Amino acid sequence: MSDPILVLAHIDETSQINIGAREALGFAQNLSENTGRPVECGLIGADNSSATAEVTELGATKVYTIEDSLLARFSGDNMVSAAAHIVSSSGARIVLIGRHPSTLEFIPRLSRRIDGTCVMNVTRIETINEQYTEIEAAVYGGAARALYQIDSTSPVVVGLRPAAAEAPTPHPENSSDIVELNLELLADRVRVITEATADEGPRLENAEIVVSGGRGLQNAENFALVRELANLLKGMPGASRAIVDEYWAPPTEQIGLTGTTVAPALYVAAGISGASQHMAGCSNARLIVAINSDPDAPIFKYADVGIIDDCLAVLPELIELLR
């Protein structure tokens, strides 16, 4: 049994694969070493030429590509049709997809379209045999894990938890077979009325330093302290969902399971309790600093360095010292 492990990625206007796709290729490589199955990759986008080379360097032995200007967005009917076409062309029964905001739509739709199954927030694949595949996923915001047992006779689409694996080391000498596929595309049933355009500036998920604030800030005005400290540290501000729900910070700044996942060198959490749903978005930081007035706050279980004090007193001191 050596049907391939297939990694699917969308190529956006940057023409590169995103961090999630790189992690998925790393995950695929580990799985390939354990099972002897080859790693293949499917690319869907408006222009896949440079990504084809990139995924080859990262270990794909065969690259399926579907290019069309109607595939510029990672959502909608055409993405699902294109992906289903690639899965059936490859014969893969394990399909891996890395973190991306659109997977919430894409993965379940694809799995249904190919008459398969899907699991989201996957941490590990434990067993693969002819009858069943056992897959572990983070559930209850990360407070628990569920072991799913899945019928192996149809494909399973696996949505990987952020940082489920590291990106593989690129090997420029690698080569791959390239298979260009074509597909009749239709106008999407969902129309875009106004599109969000990404700021040109730095992106939260790539930030090396993130300073986040939570309900301990007491009010909306005090979020300015978080912004200022982030600024002085040349990092970016983040927020807990509790304060996004209070409109102290915009949804684009939410860190966590249902917000952005970050893995910075330094993560400062001020007035954040450390609920599993929040930590799901930042526990991969290299150094976590917590500032919380409650010595029993769960954040201190995750933090490397802690200050037990009022964040409204500590943040201004840090700002003062850095100015």
Added chain:
Amino acid sequence: MHILVAAKQVLDPDGINSYALWGRLEVSEDGLGFNTGATVPQIINAYDEQAMEAALQIAEVQEGTRVTAVTVGSDTAPDVLKRCYAMGAENTIHVHDDEKQSGNPFRISQILATVAKNLGDVDLILCGRQGSDYDQGAVPAILSEDLGMPFITMASQINFDEQTQSLHVDVVTPNGPETLACNLPAVVAVSNEIGQPRYPSSRRMIQSRRNPPTVFRADELLPGPATEKMSIKLLTVPEVQGNCEIIEGVDPKEKAKHLLQILRERGDLNV
């Protein structure tokens, strides 16, 4: 317009969080639940309450709108429907199914699709973006495929546009808000950005007793023998390593100084 809201029952995530935080979250004997007993109540999934709110907001502007709520689950699941009724749903439907099946979104979707088809006149199906139990967020998108309807998720605002007779949906993306549109019937999944759901009316809460849900058994609604392609075999609780260095200092200023010292000593941070 007839709106069907799909709502599920979940263990209160705040309760599960507090057990987890104190390191006391334990998996039950059968491996499929937690030993939290009655201290952690079963409640309506928060996003589904928000889906109810979205439905009621549409009903307020769209004359003649009816809202039906449906849940698939065990004996305790009708409590979710009582809440939906008290918020303003006209009719409620309980599909009785074994709790052990709740980890198979394909089964749930098939059941919900059959309910929608049997109702015959559903224009819009509203779901929550994900269940706070397994965090999968799979059912709504699968349902849209099962029913051949367009799908939009992460909705923060839903309007029906009379002029074009189409649905306009504001969605949340990492790049900021976006507006999408599609024709009805459609499946839309709602996110917390839709805002605080209204409080259920106590008068309707009492009335809900006299308006029990229509009940079906799951196997009555599943087309043919259900394909059991996936299930949850076991829950486990990961260890959280606590190894935090607490910074000493007489006042916030001293603590702040010590922190910067530690950060600078590490060398890998450019602070």
